[in-house]
Amino acid sequence: MAPQDHLPPSAQRAAPNPALAALDLIARLVAALEHTPLVAVCSIDREGRVRFCNRACADLSGVAPEAVVGQPLKCLFSRGDREAEHDALVEQAWRTGRHSPIGDWHVRTASGQELWLYSTLVPVYHEGELTQVFCMDVDISARKHAERTLYLAAQVFENSRDAILLMDRDRHVISINRAYSEITGYGSGDMPGKPLSVYRSCIEDETFFRAVWDQIEATDHWQGEIWSRRKGGELFPAWLALTAIRDSHDQVSNYMAIVSDITERKRSEEQTRHLAEHDFLTDLPNRVLLLDRLSLALSAARRNGSMLAILFLDLDRFKRINDTLGHQVGDQLLQEVAARLLKCVRKVDTVSRQGGDEFVIILAGIGGIDHAAHVADTIRQAICQPYAIGAHELHVSTSIGVSIFPSDGDDIDTLVKNADIAMYHAKQGGRNNFQFFSAEMNERIVERASFEQGLRRALAEGQFELAFEPELDIATGTLVALEALIRWRHPELGLLLPERFLGVAEEAGLMVPIGDWVLREACRHARRWHDGGQAVAVAVNLSLTQFMQRDLVDRVRAALEAAGLEARFLELELTESIIMKGGGATAATLHGLRALGVRLSLDDFGTGWSRLGQLKDYPIDKLKIAQAFLRDGGDETVIRTIIAMARSMRMTVIAEGVETPGQLAFLRGEGCDLYQGRQAEAAVQDSGLGGVASLGSLAVQGRADAWQS
Numbered sequence: 001m002a003p004q005d006h007l008p009p010s011a012q013r014a015a016p017n018p019a020l021a022a023l024d025l026i027a028r029l030v031a032a033l034e035h036t037p038l039v040a041v042c043s044i045d046r047e048g049r050v051r052f053c054n055r056a057c058a059d060l061s062g063v064a065p066e067a068v069v070g071q072p073l074k075c076l077f078s079r080g081d082r083e084a085e086h087d088a089l090v091e092q093a094w095r096t097g098r099h100s101p102i103g104d105w106h107v108r109t110a111s112g113q114e115l116w117l118y119s120t121l122v123p124v125y126h127e128g129e130l131t132q133v134f135c136m137d138v139d140i141s142a143r144k145h146a147e148r149t150l151y152l153a154a155q156v157f158e159n160s161r162d163a164i165l166l167m168d169r170d171r172h173v174i175s176i177n178r179a180y181s182e183i184t185g186y187g188s189g190d191m192p193g194k195p196l197s198v199y200r201s202c203i204e205d206e207t208f209f210r211a212v213w214d215q216i217e218a219t220d221h222w223q224g225e226i227w228s229r230r231k232g233g234e235l236f237p238a239w240l241a242l243t244a245i246r247d248s249h250d251q252v253s254n255y256m257a258i259v260s261d262i263t264e265r266k267r268s269e270e271q272t273r274h275l276a277e278h279d280f281l282t283d284l285p286n287r288v289l290l291l292d293r294l295s296l297a298l299s300a301a302r303r304n305g306s307m308l309a310i311l312f313l314d315l316d317r318f319k320r321i322n323d324t325l326g327h328q329v330g331d332q333l334l335q336e337v338a339a340r341l342l343k344c345v346r347k348v349d350t351v352s353r354q355g356g357d358e359f360v361i362i363l364a365g366i367g368g369i370d371h372a373a374h375v376a377d378t379i380r381q382a383i384c385q386p387y388a389i390g391a392h393e394l395h396v397s398t399s400i401g402v403s404i405f406p407s408d409g410d411d412i413d414t415l416v417k418n419a420d421i422a423m424y425h426a427k428q429g430g431r432n433n434f435q436f437f438s439a440e441m442n443e444r445i446v447e448r449a450s451f452e453q454g455l456r457r458a459l460a461e462g463q464f465e466l467a468f469e470p471e472l473d474i475a476t477g478t479l480v481a482l483e484a485l486i487r488w489r490h491p492e493l494g495l496l497l498p499e500r501f502l503g504v505a506e507e508a509g510l511m512v513p514i515g516d517w518v519l520r521e522a523c524r525h526a527r528r529w530h531d532g533g534q535a536v537a538v539a540v541n542l543s544l545t546q547f548m549q550r551d552l553v554d555r556v557r558a559a560l561e562a563a564g565l566e567a568r569f570l571e572l573e574l575t576e577s578i579i580m581k582g583g584g585a586t587a588a589t590l591h592g593l594r595a596l597g598v599r600l601s602l603d604d605f606g607t608g609w610s611r612l613g614q615l616k617d618y619p620i621d622k623l624k625i626a627q628a629f630l631r632d633g634g635d636e637t638v639i640r641t642i643i644a645m646a647r648s649m650r651m652t653v654i655a656e657g658v659e660t661p662g663q664l665a666f667l668r669g670e671g672c673d674l675y676q677g678r679q680a681e682a683a684v685q686d687s688g689l690g691g692v693a694s695l696g697s698l699a700v701q702g703r704a705d706a707w708q709s
């Protein structure tokens with residue numbers, strides 16, 4: 001190609017003399033064109049074949065110039081679905097002789113690289129004739145990439161759900177995005193130009209913000225929770241992330257603030273925390289929060305040298321309300337109790353529910369123990385007032401234990417434990433009262449705990465024994481039965497009577513295993529007597545707890561079977577109160593036992609039952625006149641009535657605690673069947689048979705036989 005071929009005809013026509021200078025200029029222009037790295041240039045002929053390609057074009061397309069000459073233009077760059085559009089521009093350049101509009105083209109090179117080209121087509125004349133079209137392309141891929149990045153950044157900024165605010169290096173607002181406007185209510189024109197500090201909530205002070213900006217200066221970043229203010233003045237909790245943006249010279253050019261409205265999150269966190277720290281039924285603080293508050297109150301008391309009281313409350317006989325009226329009524333009562341407790345204390349105090357019918361109250365910073373006593377008594381009285389729950393008017397009382405910091409303990413556990421111990425003593429003291437903790441109480445509780453442990457060991461190690469008290473026929477003096485009475489041969493305290501340990505056993509939940517042991521052991525003894533030739537019956541006392549066991553009949557059957565004892569030789573003694581408290585299941589249990597063939601006897605008769613007629617519904621074989629009626633001269637009328645009643649109901653009647661010959665004579669005169677007590681024991685001794693071990697030779701007949709159905 002001759003150098004002048006590149007110039008349009010007008011330029012060729014206007015070329016000044018001298019001609020050589022012009023040729024030289026053209027030669028240099030061509031050389032520049034060939035070597036410029038900025039513009040990729042190639043030319044095509046009328047057939048669309050490449051005739052020339054400069055180095056930049058070869059570099060950009062990745063095709064060697066020798067390989068491209070004679071090839072169609074698209075072997076350099078393919079324009080995808082815009083190929084036809086480009087062909088039309090080429091055709092237009094040939095047709096009009098004018099250069100095509102400059103435009104951006106997204107192309108792909110032969111090696112698959114994608115580029116953006118800024119292109120035009122320039123028709124070139126030679127000697128007045130249009131001979132070539134030059135394709136001139138500038139690689140603008142980098143610019144396009146930057147534009148795209150900027151575009152995306154702008155989209156992110158605008159469409160982010162987080163509120164974003166941009167500042168200049170002086171912390172003046174430049175712009176805010178849509179989310180920022182939505183969250184804060186400020187429009188895009190409200191904030192720009194103003195310092196960010198204008199929009200602070202005033203909850204955090206200057207020191208706080210100074211620390212924030214100090215950290216940003218040091219690390220380019222700060223994030224944390226703050227209170228933010230909406231345009232209308234409303235405050236809201238926000239999570240703020242502040243970041244310094246640096247320019248290419250590593251100088252801070254801007255700051256960006258990202259603000260998230262965390263109102264909902266805080267609310268739900270608060271809700272979760274509330275649930276974790278409060279009792280669902282009463283909404284009072286639960287044990288977790290109580291311990292937390294107590295820890296704070298203790299620290300404050302230590303700091304101020306003040307006193308603090310812990311009140312441990314337990315409702316009295318609450319179980320009865322649940323049992324008689326149902327759990328739901330019980331729940332409502334607990335809620336009402338909670339409300340009353342709150343009314344009895346100050347705002348600084350904490351009322352908490354520990355669970356069940358137990359409440360613990362912290363009285364902070366009390367002036368003296370009088371204050372605690374006053375509050376305890378106010379509470380006691382408030383709880384005693386009647387409750388209207390549904391159609392019911394309920395009455396309940398509470399027992400309260402009080403411990404005082406610092407005198408009753410220095411730490412949470414000790415203070416709560418001691419208040420609990422004091423509450424236990426309030427219960428022991430008859431309920432519906434309050435007790436201050438004392439060291440003696442603690443000693444007693446420790447003693448009781450070790451006693452309880454001892455009881456468990458006694459069961460495991462066989463420290464229990466049975467003593468037997470004879471029941472004799474008044475008319476014949478014959479031994480009819482032996483009542484089994486438990487004794488505990490305590491390793492340190494010696495032989496203990498049941499009064500000494502059965503209360504603790506009851507509270508420790510040991511009545512059933514101990515009762516089982518007595519039952520089995522008594523049956524085993526009776527079997528031994530039988531094997532020795534004496535078919536004497538054995539009487540065993542049942543406790544309420546045993547009686548309430550659903551499988552009582554099975555347990556009794558199992559004891560009989562294990563001993564190989566006939567059921568008619570076992571007599572179970574119940575008290576009136578057991579029968580009364582047995583509830584709806586009493587009759588079924590008694591009939592179940594009777595069906596086994598065992599005898600049923602009512603102990604301590606005459607001391608509690610008001611509805612004698614009810615006895616007819618139960619299969620009771622024997623009435624035991626309470627010892628109280630014989631003491632101090634006795635109550636002859638009652639005894640006479642009981643004997644008459646037993647007769648009319650075809651029951652055997654026995655008097656217990658017969659101590660004198662006079663008493664025995666009286667009972668004999670009234671037609672009482674059997675007797676028990678010191679007189680009976682003396683009679684057994686007199687007969688030369690000192691104890692149960694000798695029973696093998698004791699004559700047993702009469703009433704025992706008469707019992708057989």
Ligand SMILES: Nc1nc2c(ncn2[C@@H]2O[C@H](COP(=O)(O)OP(=O)(O)OP(=O)(O)O)[C@@H](O)[C@H]2O)c(=O)[nH]1
Pocket residue numbers: 281314315316317318319320322326327328329330331334355356357427431
């Ligand atoms: N309604 C109701 N009863 C509960 C709840 N939690 C525990 N209880 C019952 O509360 C009763 C607590 O009884 P206790 O304190 O052991 O005994 P009490 O009958 O109050 O007798 P004393 O405490 O010896 O005076 C038990 O019957 C539990 O089943 C509850 O959330 N709602």
